[in-house]
Amino acid sequence: MMASSYNAKEEDGHHSGAVGPGGAGTVKIKKPDNTAFKQQRLPAWQPILTAGTVLPAFFVIGLIFIPIGIGLFVTSNNIKEFEIDYTGMEESSPCYVCAHNYSWNNTTPCICLIPFVLDQPFESNVFMYYGLSNFYQNHRRYVKSRDDSQLNGDKTSLLNPSKECEPYRKSNGLSIAPCGAIANSLFNDTLELIYNFPNGTTITIPLMRKGIAWWTDKHVKFRNPGGNDNNLTTAFAGTAKPLNWGKPVYELDPSDPDNNGFINEDFIVWMRTAALPTFRKLYRIIQKKKDNMMPTLPQGNYTLNITYNYPVRSFDGQKRMILSTISWMGGKNPFLGIAYITVGSVCFFLGVVLLIIHHKYGSRNNNADIPN
């Protein structure tokens, strides 16, 4: 290519193509068009990583990450959380009897009472979770075992669920509603909180059972067949209850038609499978007192009243109850705060190191020119 004023490519093409009759134009010239795009002459910005951009960037990022980390860490530390394991594996636990006497056809539920003490009062809304360990809700076969059309209220899927639900698809010739392994393993322990006043009287703390599921789940994804206003018993006619359930789906909360059937919030929360084998799910909400004078959960003695229905011993699982307050960043998790502080500090330190390296070696290389 020539560095002169006319384009060499045209010249080359001209030579190869114009040897024959030049004016007739019958020879097809294969050269690419002389546009900026095809000749790679588009206007461009060509940044390079100089010390002037990299070093300030490292310092700035370090200076931004460290306060974010400190903010997250401090917020996490201010969140109050209380956890109590009630699996009942050790002999001293009140739930030991319930854990070891589990049998399929228990008509009388096994109840255990665990006393605990809250050292600090819990202000504002308190959230009550149940936690499970070693429960692989993220196992592939388990995750697939559901029928979303059926849960969306589709009539045909209600009576003919998808094959993915096998072996929890039909029972005694009737289709199971809701089908699948996820629904079958619904968590069915009942937890109650009782506060023991110092003078001996007790009060059961009111627990809200609605408002625990995602709005989109409750109103879009899960629908009862035949709409919400119908009699659910007739809507679910011709279906059977899941094998491990004590009562059918239309009796999950008979007192409230907005929380019965597929749109029962405990059921919806369970059906939202967890990512990791140790997880927590929202169970109830304890609302803050209207007058804001008393803390939601004053400090003192409490009793956890458990109706122990859910067997976890067979897979070495564990069950926990967690009480927690919430902040703008969610629950108590110092990981992100510590990670940000660490990354910010490392970044800042690297910035200093690179500055030193640049001073010592950078200027030497800048002056070195390339032999032509």
Added chain:
Amino acid sequence: MCKFLRYFFYKNFAFTLVHFWYSFFSGFSSQVAYEDWFITLYIVCYSSLPVLLVGLLDQDVGDKLSLKFPKLYLPGQQGSLFNYKNFFISLCHGIFTSLIIFFIPYGAFLQTMGQDGKAPSDYQSFAVVTASSLIITVNLQISLDTSYWTFVNCFAVLGSIAIYFGIMFDIHSAGIHVLFPSAFTFTGVASNALRQPYLWLTIILTVGISLLPVICIQFLYKTLQPSVGDKVQRNRRKYEAEEEEKKKPTPFQRGRRSRRSAYAFSHSQGYADLIASGRSFRQRPQGRRNPQESIREAPQAENI
């Protein structure tokens, strides 16, 4: 082209190995760590266009400067830009990125709850967070690798990220779930998960940890062991100014132009250039550097 290959391997390793790490926590049941639609669209839609444009349009050094510094062609002859070692480095980089993309959200999700108390530690939110971190990381990585930023490159990178979020919000919307309940099961996840500032902070941290070591290492290489390309890039403006200087005609060269061609009034260039270009001439002595005579093609002795 080597950049294209290296990046392609890197982004696919980063994408795939997350499943490997996740399998340790999902009972080795080969549960996917992303949404199924994301897996389908990742290779086709979310990450292919920027790297294609880099393969087509990227120039580390302009064409004029490439001719001026023939040493720039050495790496191509020596095969030093893509060999087993480079592939291995891409692999390690992909492994490192996949570790970050999985384990930072893992730590954040381990016992977290959402702003409104509803636990976002469900599988679908986890999938959205890892997928978003991955898309932002690989697109910013290609931005770091691009050395010739045209508007199409910019459009491709930003467009890929925008398409990802656009499509994700679409397939997580309520409308599409009503139409196809079994095919699109991630209803409401994008809006619920990406509403939480905690998850955005997780994504930012993941992207930061993935990219900062790369910037650091690239900077160290350019400072301590700059390649010929790096040196040319650094002084690009200086060299280009020199080129411009040489191109300007020296004032006392009268009569030169007219000697080039006898066809003073021809419509086309004619064959005068065949003579005037010096291609059929003997090699001139190296001392003469006359831009008007287009001698650049002649001195083959300067090339290696």
